[in-house]
Amino acid sequence: MHPAPSVILFSTLSGLGFGLLAFLGFGMPSATGFVSFVFFTIAYLLAVGGLIASTFHLGHPERALKAFKQWRSSWLSREGICAVAALLVMGIYAIGAIFMGQIWTPIGIIGAILSIGTVFTTSMIYTQIKTVPRWHNVTTPIMFLTICIAGGALLSGEVAIAIPLLAIAGIAQIAHWVLGDKALKNSGTTLATATGLGARGDVRAFEPPHTGTNYLLKEFVHVIGRKHAAKLRILAIVLMVGLPLVLLMMSHSHVLAAFAVLSHLVGVFAARWLFFAEAEHVVGLYYGKR
Amino acid sequence: MTTLPTSTAKKLGLVIDLDTCVGCHACVISCKGWNTENYGAPLSDQDPYGANPSGTFLNRVHSYEIQPKDAPAQLVHFPKSCLHCEDAPCVTVCPTGASYKRVEDGIVLVNEQDCIGCGLCAWACPYGAREMDAEEKVMKKCTLCVDRIYNENLPERDREPACVRTCPSNARHFGDFADPDSNVSVLTRERGGMDLMPEMGTKPVNKYLPPRPKDRDRSEDVDILAPFLEPIATETTGFLGWLDKALDAMPGASKNGGKS
Amino acid sequence: MPKDQPDLDLSPKVSDEIRKTTCYMCACRCGIDVHMKDGKVAYIEGNKDHPVNQGVLCAKGSAGIMQVNAPSRLKAPMKRVGPRGSGEFEEISWEEALSIATEWLAPIREEDPSKLAFFTGRDQSQSFTSLWAQGFGTPNYAAHGGFCSVNMAAAGIYTMGGAFWEFGQPDWDHTKMFVLFGVAEDHDSNPIKMGIGKIKARGARVVGVNPIRTGYNAVADDWFGITPGTDGLMIMAIIHELFKAGKLDLDYLARFTNASCIVNEDPKSDQNGLLMRDENGEPLVIDKRTGELAPWNGIGVEPDLGTTHRHAGVTHRPVFHLMADRFLDPQYAPEKVEDATGISADRIKQLAADMAHVAFEEAIELDRPWTDFRGKKHDKMIGRPVSMHSMRGISAHSNGFQTCRALHTLQIILGAVETPGGMRFKPPYPKPATAHPKPHGKVTPGAALNGPHLGYPHGPDDLLLKEDGSAIRIDKAFTWENPLSAHGMMHMVISNAHAGDPYKIDTLFMYMANMSWNSSMNSTGVMEMLTDKDAETGEYVIPRIIYSDAYSSEMVAFADLILPDTTYLERHDCISLLDRPICEADAVADAIRWPVIEPDRDVRGFQSVLCELGARLNLSGFVNDDGSQKYEDYADYITNHIRRPGVGPLAGWRMGEDGLQDGRGDPNQGQLDAYIKNGGFWHSEVPTEASYYKPFNMAYQNWAVKMGFFDSVQPYIFTPYVEPLRRMQLAAEGHGRVQPPDHLRQQIKDTMDPLPIWYAPLSDNLIDTNEFPVHALTQRPMAMYHSWGTQNAWLRQIHGVNPLYVPTKIWKENKFKDGDWAKVTSPSGVITVPVAHMAALNENTIWTWNAIGKRKGAWALEEDAPEATEGFLLNHLIHELLPEQADGMRWSNSDPVTGQAAWFDLRVKIEKTTAPKESQPVTPAQKSPIGTGPKSQAWKLGK
Numbered sequence A: 001m002h003p004a005p006s007v008i009l010f011s012t013l014s015g016l017g018f019g020l021l022a023f024l025g026f027g028m029p030s031a032t033g034f035v036s037f038v039f040f041t042i043a044y045l046l047a048v049g050g051l052i053a054s055t056f057h058l059g060h061p062e063r064a065l066k067a068f069k070q071w072r073s074s075w076l077s078r079e080g081i082c083a084v085a086a087l088l089v090m091g092i093y094a095i096g097a098i099f100m101g102q103i104w105t106p107i108g109i110i111g112a113i114l115s116i117g118t119v120f121t122t123s124m125i126y127t128q129i130k131t132v133p134r135w136h137n138v139t140t141p142i143m144f145l146t147i148c149i150a151g152g153a154l155l156s157g158e159v160a161i162a163i164p165l166l167a168i169a170g171i172a173q174i175a176h177w178v179l180g181d182k183a184l185k186n187s188g189t190t191l192a193t194a195t196g197l198g199a200r201g202d203v204r205a206f207e208p209p210h211t212g213t214n215y216l217l218k219e220f221v222h223v224i225g226r227k228h229a230a231k232l233r234i235l236a237i238v239l240m241v242g243l244p245l246v247l248l249m250m251s252h253s254h255v256l257a258a259f260a261v262l263s264h265l266v267g268v269f270a271a272r273w274l275f276f277a278e279a280e281h282v283v284g285l286y287y288g289k290r
Numbered sequence B: 001m002t003t004l005p006t007s008t009a010k011k012l013g014l015v016i017d018l019d020t021c022v023g024c025h026a027c028v029i030s031c032k033g034w035n036t037e038n039y040g041a042p043l044s045d046q047d048p049y050g051a052n053p054s055g056t057f058l059n060r061v062h063s064y065e066i067q068p069k070d071a072p073a074q075l076v077h078f079p080k081s082c083l084h085c086e087d088a089p090c091v092t093v094c095p096t097g098a099s100y101k102r103v104e105d106g107i108v109l110v111n112e113q114d115c116i117g118c119g120l121c122a123w124a125c126p127y128g129a130r131e132m133d134a135e136e137k138v139m140k141k142c143t144l145c146v147d148r149i150y151n152e153n154l155p156e157r158d159r160e161p162a163c164v165r166t167c168p169s170n171a172r173h174f175g176d177f178a179d180p181d182s183n184v185s186v187l188t189r190e191r192g193g194m195d196l197m198p199e200m201g202t203k204p205v206n207k208y209l210p211p212r213p214k215d216r217d218r219s220e221d222v223d224i225l226a227p228f229l230e231p232i233a234t235e236t237t238g239f240l241g242w243l244d245k246a247l248d249a250m251p252g253a254s255k256n257g258g259k260s
Numbered sequence C: 001m002p003k004d005q006p007d008l009d010l011s012p013k014v015s016d017e018i019r020k021t022t023c024y025m026c027a028c029r030c031g032i033d034v035h036m037k038d039g040k041v042a043y044i045e046g047n048k049d050h051p052v053n054q055g056v057l058c059a060k061g062s063a064g065i066m067q068v069n070a071p072s073r074l075k076a077p078m079k080r081v082g083p084r085g086s087g088e089f090e091e092i093s094w095e096e097a098l099s100i101a102t103e104w105l106a107p108i109r110e111e112d113p114s115k116l117a118f119f120t121g122r123d124q125s126q127s128f129t130s131l132w133a134q135g136f137g138t139p140n141y142a143a144h145g146g147f148c149s150v151n152m153a154a155a156g157i158y159t160m161g162g163a164f165w166e167f168g169q170p171d172w173d174h175t176k177m178f179v180l181f182g183v184a185e186d187h188d189s190n191p192i193k194m195g196i197g198k199i200k201a202r203g204a205r206v207v208g209v210n211p212i213r214t215g216y217n218a219v220a221d222d223w224f225g226i227t228p229g230t231d232g233l234m235i236m237a238i239i240h241e242l243f244k245a246g247k248l249d250l251d252y253l254a255r256f257t258n259a260s261c262i263v264n265e266d267p268k269s270d271q272n273g274l275l276m277r278d279e280n281g282e283p284l285v286i287d288k289r290t291g292e293l294a295p296w297n298g299i300g301v302e303p304d305l306g307t308t309h310r311h312a313g314v315t316h317r318p319v320f321h322l323m324a325d326r327f328l329d330p331q332y333a334p335e336k337v338e339d340a341t342g343i344s345a346d347r348i349k350q351l352a353a354d355m356a357h358v359a360f361e362e363a364i365e366l367d368r369p370w371t372d373f374r375g376k377k378h379d380k381m382i383g384r385p386v387s388m389h390s391m392r393g394i395s396a397h398s399n400g401f402q403t404c405r406a407l408h409t410l411q412i413i414l415g416a417v418e419t420p421g422g423m424r425f426k427p428p429y430p431k432p433a434t435a436h437p438k439p440h441g442k443v444t445p446g447a448a449l450n451g452p453h454l455g456y457p458h459g460p461d462d463l464l465l466k467e468d469g470s471a472i473r474i475d476k477a478f479t480w481e482n483p484l485s486a487h488g489m490m491h492m493v494i495s496n497a498h499a500g501d502p503y504k505i506d507t508l509f510m511y512m513a514n515m516s517w518n519s520s521m522n523s524t525g526v527m528e529m530l531t532d533k534d535a536e537t538g539e540y541v542i543p544r545i546i547y548s549d550a551y552s553s554e555m556v557a558f559a560d561l562i563l564p565d566t567t568y569l570e571r572h573d574c575i576s577l578l579d580r581p582i583c584e585a586d587a588v589a590d591a592i593r594w595p596v597i598e599p600d601r602d603v604r605g606f607q608s609v610l611c612e613l614g615a616r617l618n619l620s621g622f623v624n625d626d627g628s629q630k631y632e633d634y635a636d637y638i639t640n641h642i643r644r645p646g647v648g649p650l651a652g653w654r655m656g657e658d659g660l661q662d663g664r665g666d667p668n669q670g671q672l673d674a675y676i677k678n679g680g681f682w683h684s685e686v687p688t689e690a691s692y693y694k695p696f697n698m699a700y701q702n703w704a705v706k707m708g709f710f711d712s713v714q715p716y717i718f719t720p721y722v723e724p725l726r727r728m729q730l731a732a733e734g735h736g737r738v739q740p741p742d743h744l745r746q747q748i749k750d751t752m753d754p755l756p757i758w759y760a761p762l763s764d765n766l767i768d769t770n771e772f773p774v775h776a777l778t779q780r781p782m783a784m785y786h787s788w789g790t791q792n793a794w795l796r797q798i799h800g801v802n803p804l805y806v807p808t809k810i811w812k813e814n815k816f817k818d819g820d821w822a823k824v825t826s827p828s829g830v831i832t833v834p835v836a837h838m839a840a841l842n843e844n845t846i847w848t849w850n851a852i853g854k855r856k857g858a859w860a861l862e863e864d865a866p867e868a869t870e871g872f873l874l875n876h877l878i879h880e881l882l883p884e885q886a887d888g889m890r891w892s893n894s895d896p897v898t899g900q901a902a903w904f905d906l907r908v909k910i911e912k913t914t915a916p917k918e919s920q921p922v923t924p925a926q927k928s929p930i931g932t933g934p935k936s937q938a939w940k941l942g943k
């Protein structure tokens, strides 16, 4: 798939943002006043920033409101609704915390669940896509959720929780890669089933329908070199999990914690770039590009 | 509406005959022409006269090569447009309801006014049947020429999809799969019409007729055919001997007095 | 309707108006419905009532809208201001353009009209342009047939009075086995596709003989991946088998072919090898009824195939005996040809047996009584449902003429021509060689030529030679080098004019042929010839070039004066029975184009320009007695020109004594309107009793005279034995007044055999085939028309580059990978190009799509267009001359009989190389006189 920066930015930032909101909602930390203001500002900047970024890839962002309509079947619609609900609920909760010094725990819990739910709906947008076998399995929501929660823990300064969560997130990410690498093959979808011609012999794409490019090729048939991908994976896992773990375990300094967050963010960004760039859409089969 | 209708009154779609398609791209261009001028936004082209031309097409013709074990390689031309799936994943993923499947006839359409251009439906389609128009930024797809097939401004005989009307080798057939006696149902039955990527569970309405067996090993035929080449002679003299007899035996030869 | 579904307008208005005219993107000439909105073209689709395409339309036809709005359209007349080839022009007025042309041409006509060479490419108005050239008085006129498919046309005409090409087609409704030799797309594009669809639906068999398995060959049930240039051998082997097994239609051969004619076999006679004739010059047969000689066409005669005629101690045999000698020769046994053809003896036999089976065991009978020219009544029409079709794959070789002849002979011995299920001619064909004009070349300063330029010679006396034996024509057509060059040899014009051989010319005037690029062999060499200057005078060696094109093609850059043409929707045209017909076997038809839109530029229809230029030059046929312009424009010519009494360019709605009538008649001022009202065409069905056996069928003959195809009934028989060839041989043997030069005698004896033969492509004997083991071919892409599909925004997305396809064997030998490039070398050139793998390909053949490669700056494309950077032409590897002979001479790379350009004789070697930045060779850019196209487009008129 084409790794669109806006979408990668969205999933990275809003994942982290909603993760933080979830922790705040659960009262970790259960700060009030200015401290909570800082936390909520960061969380909202990330979550809303991510959401705004995501609209950049829409052809018609001005019609974005229409996207709330189809919650009955569409995960994208559900994500929108969930995100707005999470932001509203957490907004009320934040007002209490910042301006009234009140922690409205039930509202916080609802907000936290909605925040995590938002990330879940996001992950389901990809998971439901059967045409991308790498995504269409349980590791996708697990990976999204664990990274979101680990990120939240990290950002909310809950070091003790963050360390194990980061490790779990790392495992989830690796599992996603490992399973993902076999997913297309295991899906049973090949050029033979795509064309229905497999019984006659080996099928090979001969001429593409156009010598020029097209939307499908640009959007779905992104191919990256294996070596390149392997290096990036190492880099991503080191930055996302490895380095933050080391930093967190070294000391509790704010500076190092900030570095850990930054490293994590870049790592997630790289992993998400790979999430798209490595995703093999079956339509590529038709173009002989798989 | 994004949810799929539980059933549709008709199941309109295409049968594409891979045995007959010569890969001429006529259907590709007639589709481009009709749909540029008709339903929704025109199908635009980017850098049309430059280094990297591309554009929106609703129908594209691939070609594949098959290498059988013990026979010469074969080439198959392979047109592909929306298959108007019964379980169309492109419809259910759409957040706005812009993508829908018509209850009357099962045609899967995009209501361009509602499309936010998120691209998700194209992600969900296994067949590459949807393309986002780069100019208008809305999702385009085969409409099954919904604005032709019922169009009362067209003479009756022209109420068929543009691609079907134009296909020179008659490799494209349009009809109602819900009717077991329709041309498309009969063709599908008789010629073993197949689904593409059945494992995707999309239940495509469009069917593909497989190429007939080719370059069949005809060693068995040799016995049947051998009599046809049974030598009557191997050089001119023998041949002329045979000829005399053959001419004599011909009707009219003796009747007309025969030769001296 | 469910509440969530949008309310769709299912009956939107389609257009304001439909204007029906004729497509132009190829010689198929389908009928089109042009949908108009606000006076502009909105959508083009096929005309369902049109006899050619019955509603279907190919990709090019449907993309016509992009042709009509292409940014590459020329805008106004131009004169060259930069050096030739640079593309630097200045726009001028039509008055200036026509004055310049007149200034250049008028003096030549007075002094020596042959100083003008007027060649018109893929002209659809040849009967008009040739009239103009005739009026001018130059012998130097032809269209593109010589480099296209004259082998096919000439072999067909000489053998049976019509070829496949545009003159004949399979009986799609009845055929049970269709064998296709060497066709990628053909001129009859849509009808062939429709026919294949039809017979496939019926379950009939399609057999493809072609080194490459794409397109029609991809849908063939059986594929014979033959080695290029060897079809003749395979066909001879099939005939060999059929003779050996006696699977011949003897009755048909006896009655309807010259197999029954008696050959003079007296070795001492100067008539040796010619047919014996009676005092009226009619060939003789032996009448079964009497056992005596009788004219072939005598009433009631029953020709005998078997009996010989003895006279003065010499036995004279019928042609059929000579055929047996030839075809039973063991050299044509399948076992003998399998190595050369690459097709196993078993498969050749199978094919022969299949043909025999279908022809004789699955024969069909139509209950249609008919009467032949000998007065014999037949109560049935017997069908041999084996049909064949062929085009450039066999004709674009230097042995193509004889290969085409072999193919026709195969059809004839099966009785499968003009019989149900076989091949049928399209009126006004069939028409034997004798019914065509002979070539004319008598030049008189200031006056018209003595007759039509092109035609069919019947012996040495008909050649166009000067007293000293040199060529009358600049292209050396109708000389001993290529005696039967019935379509001229356009591919030799620039090369000969540059060499001053046979003489120098002053002005080269061309129309719609991209001769500096894809229609020339050796394109780089040709561009050098066009720009070469005389060292002494500093003048261009070819002093003046006038060119008419509608678009900014490569050739435009090399002209001194440009006469910009309209596009096909902006002008009148006529597709005339005097030219290349659009008829189908069941109907005679002609058609027009008419201005369905007005040009938005300062351009004029070329034919109308010729009407005016002809008048300015005072050409006979183009001025009235008082010297005034005869035809105001082409529409005027189409309506009012009279070729023979009662016969004009269009056969429909002519004026008779009792009102309008078809075929013959006087001009009708409302004729064009009548065509427009009828959808742009006229057609008239062949009467049922005349539908088969046309050359022999009196019902057809009478109808043909009524329609004006001929002026008198003239039945004929097929001629597997071609006497004009034998007459040339006789000259080479020393008989007769007109003698070939000694160095050509052997070639004439070897190649001009009156019965089909096979010889290896000429260049194979002049190059080291071990060094150049690989055959290199091109094919037409179905969605592109030569060079000019490229300006089309839709089509160029489909074919923007052309990889060189390499078979598995060569792919592996060279360890090629996707994305690799190869250096391809022929005896005359080198190209470096991208390669791709193809398995369904003859193992010694490589190929690419034709004419995709473009010169930078042409066609209003940007200079980095893929066509110019990655696309390429194979033409750089093909030379217009053969390598040097032993005697140091270089002959044209053409068929020695017809002069057909031997494109497909090309042999190369191929090796892997590092990818250069661009395909090699690179031709420096030409300047675009009309700029480049827009950066994006969304073409829509309606809301």
Ligand SMILES: Nc1nc2c(c(=O)[nH]1)N[C@H]1C(S)=C(S)[C@@H](COP(=O)(O)OP(=O)(O)OC[C@H]3O[C@@H](n4cnc5c(=O)[nH]c(N)nc54)[C@H](O)[C@@H]3O)O[C@H]1N2
Pocket: C026, C027, C122, C148, C149, C181, C182, C183, C184, C185, C186, C187, C189, C209, C210, C211, C212, C226, C227, C228, C229, C230, C231, C390, C391, C392, C393, C394, C397, C777, C778, C779, C780, C781, C782, C783, C784, C785, C786, C904
């Ligand atoms: N779409 C489209 N249609 C066209 C044209 C076009 O440019 N585009 N051009 C028109 C013109 S001008 C012409 S002349 C016709 C030509 O129509 P075709 O005759 O179909 O022309 P080519 O594409 O040259 O195809 C030649 C075929 O012969 C095969 N071949 C080559 N050598 C041999 C051989 O030795 N034996 C056999 N059996 N096969 C061989 C090649 O593989 C190829 O398939 O098409 C006309 N129609």
Ligand SMILES: Nc1nc2c(c(=O)[nH]1)N[C@H]1C(S)=C(S)[C@@H](COP(=O)(O)OP(=O)(O)OC[C@H]3O[C@@H](n4cnc5c(=O)[nH]c(N)nc54)[C@H](O)[C@@H]3O)O[C@H]1N2
Pocket: C121, C122, C144, C147, C148, C149, C511, C512, C513, C514, C515, C518, C519, C520, C548, C549, C550, C551, C552, C553, C554, C555, C565, C566, C567, C568, C606, C778, C779, C785, C786, C787, C788, C850, C851, C874, C875, C903
């Ligand atoms: N390697 C290789 N070369 C080949 C062949 C091959 O098989 N292989 N095939 C050969 C054959 S058979 C042919 S016929 C030739 C064809 O080659 P060309 O005859 O050169 O064909 P086109 O490229 O179509 O060029 C025709 C020119 O006509 C112009 N034109 C188009 N429409 C109009 C119009 O309405 N009016 C005017 N005045 N001009 C117009 C176009 O712009 C173009 O410049 O190519 C030959 N060259």
Ligand code: SF4
Pocket: B081, B082, B083, B084, B085, B088, B089, B090, B091, B108, B124, B125, B126, B127, B128, B129, B130, B141, B202
């Ligand atoms: S082919 Fe693709 S776009 Fe068409 S209905 Fe099926 S999934 Fe949807």
Ligand code: SF4
Pocket: B093, B094, B095, B096, B097, B098, B099, B110, B114, B115, B116, B117, B118, B119, B120, B121, B122, B138, B139
């Ligand atoms: S691109 Fe348009 S039609 Fe497709 S899912 Fe998004 S909103 Fe729906």
Ligand code: SF4
Pocket: B030, B031, B032, B034, B035, B058, B059, B081, B082, B141, B142, B143, B144, B145, B161, B162, B163, B164
């Ligand atoms: S049915 Fe209409 S929209 Fe669909 S591919 Fe055919 S022409 Fe295009």
Ligand code: SF4
Pocket: B020, B021, B022, B023, B024, B025, B026, B027, B028, B061, B077, B079, B166, B167, B168, B169, B170, B171, B172
């Ligand atoms: S128009 Fe018909 S023959 Fe041509 S590519 Fe399309 S389906 Fe195939």
Ligand code: SF4
Pocket: C023, C024, C025, C026, C027, C028, C029, C030, C053, C057, C058, C059, C060, C061, C062, C189, C190
């Ligand atoms: S075959 Fe195509 S290009 Fe040729 S005349 Fe017909 S529609 Fe036009």
Ligand SMILES: [Mo]
Pocket: C147, C148, C149
């Ligand atoms: Mo041609």
